[in-house]
Amino acid sequence: MRTVRIFDSPAQVAGAVADRLGELLAANPRPVITFPTGSTMLPVYDEIVSRSKDGRLDLRGVQVIQLDEYAGVDDQTAASFRAWLHEHLLDPAGITEFHTLPAHDPTPPALAAYEDGIRARGGVDLAILGIGGNGHIAFNEPGSPADSRTRVVDLDRRTRQANERYWTNADAFVPTRAVTQGIGTILEARSILLIATGAEKADILHEALNGPVTEHVPASLIRSHPHAEVLADAAAGRHHDVEDDRISA
Numbered sequence: 001m002r003t004v005r006i007f008d009s010p011a012q013v014a015g016a017v018a019d020r021l022g023e024l025l026a027a028n029p030r031p032v033i034t035f036p037t038g039s040t041m042l043p044v045y046d047e048i049v050s051r052s053k054d055g056r057l058d059l060r061g062v063q064v065i066q067l068d069e070y071a072g073v074d075d076q077t078a079a080s081f082r083a084w085l086h087e088h089l090l091d092p093a094g095i096t097e098f099h100t101l102p103a104h105d106p107t108p109p110a111l112a113a114y115e116d117g118i119r120a121r122g123g124v125d126l127a128i129l130g131i132g133g134n135g136h137i138a139f140n141e142p143g144s145p146a147d148s149r150t151r152v153v154d155l156d157r158r159t160r161q162a163n164e165r166y167w168t169n170a171d172a173f174v175p176t177r178a179v180t181q182g183i184g185t186i187l188e189a190r191s192i193l194l195i196a197t198g199a200e201k202a203d204i205l206h207e208a209l210n211g212p213v214t215e216h217v218p219a220s221l222i223r224s225h226p227h228a229e230v231l232a233d234a235a236a237g238r239h240h241d242v243e244d245d246r247i248s249a
């Protein structure tokens, strides 16, 4: 079922994501999950970490698969997505298994080995995604092929601008290239949860859900997945018609 659920606040969205993780963990203590970065995810990770600290969620068995990363950055770069995920989710939640992208040296064999690593873990159980202002998912910019695999991509000017805030003096400028799971890779997950909050996501979310399913709006491609769900707050979901709660491809 492809469902859109609209909540009053980002805090309620965060609670729903944490509930979903709880259900997944009850069925399988070793789930394979991709977690995105971005400001949308901060309240979500705060909620997950808080539930892990008070014992409501035990995430120690979770196997995390990295979704995207800047190309050429090493583990020491503070603005890297690896460092961000360690800080906001993995370390406080006690998650130690993190299958990372070969971002520092993304050669074709290294990228293929990364995808082999996903298969070796039995594939992704749950892919949690954000949505970029231009409709990107992970770092799959508009025009990314629906069957694309993990690869190096050029970043859109808008995406670089949106991420400028993370690149302080010490880290210099936003890289121009990134390594990302492809759309084909993402769509192989058994289920997908796309999270959108804030008024600035309202138009692109509406386009992704109600416009054509097209590579020009990468997030629209999740509508071809049989188990994709969208969780949004009222601001991001303000164009959503409750009559249309089940989105169709």
Ligand code: GLP
Pocket (backbone or CB within 6 Å): 036, 037, 038, 039, 040, 041, 067, 068, 129, 130, 131, 132, 136, 137, 138, 139, 159, 163
């Ligand atoms: C980056 C990441 C995406 C993420 C997006 C949304 O571009 N590559 O995976 O979905 O940011 O970020 P925010 O939540 O800050 O809007």
